Amino acid sequence: MINVPALVGLAQNITQGPKSDHASSAVDHPLSHQSGLTMVCLDRNLAIQQANQEFFRMFGGSSLELCGRAFTDLVHPSVRQPLLRQFASLLEGRRDRFAADVIAVGGDDTAFTVPVTAFAVRGGTPDVFAILVLMSERETGDVGVVTNRKKILSEIDARILEGIAAGVSTVPLASRLYLSRQGVEYHVTCLFRKLRVPNRAALVSRAYSMGVLKVGTWPPKVVQDFVK
Template sequence: MAIPAPADTVISHDAGRDQLEYADLLGQFDQPGACVARLDPNLLVQQANQEFFRQFGGSSADVCGRAFCDLAHPSLRQPLKHQLGRLVDGSRRRFATHVVAFAAEGAPFTSALTAVPVRGETSRVASILVVMRSAAGFEDADVVTPHKKVLTEIEARILEGIAAGVSTVPLASRLYLSRQGVEYHVTRLLRKLRVPNRAALVSRAYSMGVLEVGSWPPKVVQDFVK
């Protein structure tokens, strides 16, 4: 399915530069490995190319009408929705990032995502053009899929506390544990995530998607709690 520019479409008020970027992104439509989709202002998939269908579902019936952000890792959905929403409301002209998404069979992969708004003749944003390409050099092996419950409830609360900078004694008091109990669970977390200390534990948890991006106080994605 081709994704032509709608009639009377401009890309932004600065039409010259943005028109070139739009043309460049649209030019990736037939390039191998490029997933291209048009989203409506509610961020639902309207149209996509065959590579997008192959990666996320296999047919237009499986993909069109789905919320685009639901294709991303759970920890990234809200930040992604927020940034794409800024394209819709006109407060951003372009958005580029790396995202972890899930293919149709549930396998995670890392993608370089670029999105630009497409404006109609009224100058309001009519849709969002999204291009996703495989991000070479990024490892997906450590990404925790939503089906993998890696933490107990108490480990999740302790990880949130560590990420918020809470030390052992206040954390023990908050969770009705002894100091030794907290240290025991911290040791288990270090072993599970294969890191040497608490700072590395927090970094690893964010990189694996266990902690929600853009959330304060830190919050463990509930999908990963047993």
Template structure:
């Protein structure tokens, strides 16, 4: 189990915003996590994104700011950094803002090594507010009672929310890979989203996926008989 690094004595919980930050992009928000994925430092843009301050956000787990539907898959990505199997990753996640609304953004995470093993940390970077992908309203429901998902669509949505890719989804549902891709494309059109990450975010936002349930579960009211 990796040792959790402690913040250095006298270190401010706010990251500086000098030339390095400007070079990375004026609207980028950044935070530094320890290897337990606890927020240790962040810049003002990060605090503003989540409606917090150094006092309210530093010391919290970064995962608390991520939509529940993305937390398990993201933990696996971070484990690769902590265990030294990779140096960085970029992935789509849904963050939860101070208003409780979810926004799909691209997260970049980079392992930063210090002079000693216990100085290693993880830098996370998010695009500035205003660059998130908006979630448009889905198409009108197909069924007369407002149910918009077929049973196959529901099972595929649950699998995607659990982090399954095309091949394990095909095995689980006894479909070909082409069949899975066809149904996924249909779901993307139905919910008017560009990719699988946004699909999961949209499904949680509209209540089609039950909040707090694991494995992910589609609410039966959205499924046609």
């Protein structure tokens, strides 16, 4: 069971400590040594202020490399907007914590799923002054997600995929994109080959599972990182 008062004390240690001492205050706190617990403290802008050694190992970077970066830089682009909405609910006082499975991207550019629990830290005042994020051990195995360094779609492929995901049929999609019907069908066939699927329904499902389409967005939108 998580000791919430201890979390608050830890977050206060982190945020009130000297900025240059990234490797000491959080790591020396007893709670930070709890087995299997990955911990990071964020400021109100979601910038990483401090973390324990498990966090740096999980993301393959040192405190100098990761402290100061936005926490959302470490998650897959397809899940950033839903995660930002969850953090906003903490900062706006609509909830005290949330839990979610997040697709993160490690230092070796591999994607993995990790259970995340985030707490709003108020320290006895109504205003949130920090957010403490706890992560369980990353789930091993290939999650099938394309990382953000792989440009797999042309601009026209991306627009066609968005249209198919929104339920737009071939003729109106061709009119919207100033293509012939045959032109749309050609690009759809190319998308089938790229994503290794047999039909349009499987194409949309595969695109979401790979993180090519943003989660929680309507109309459907391709993550721009994957467009050439």
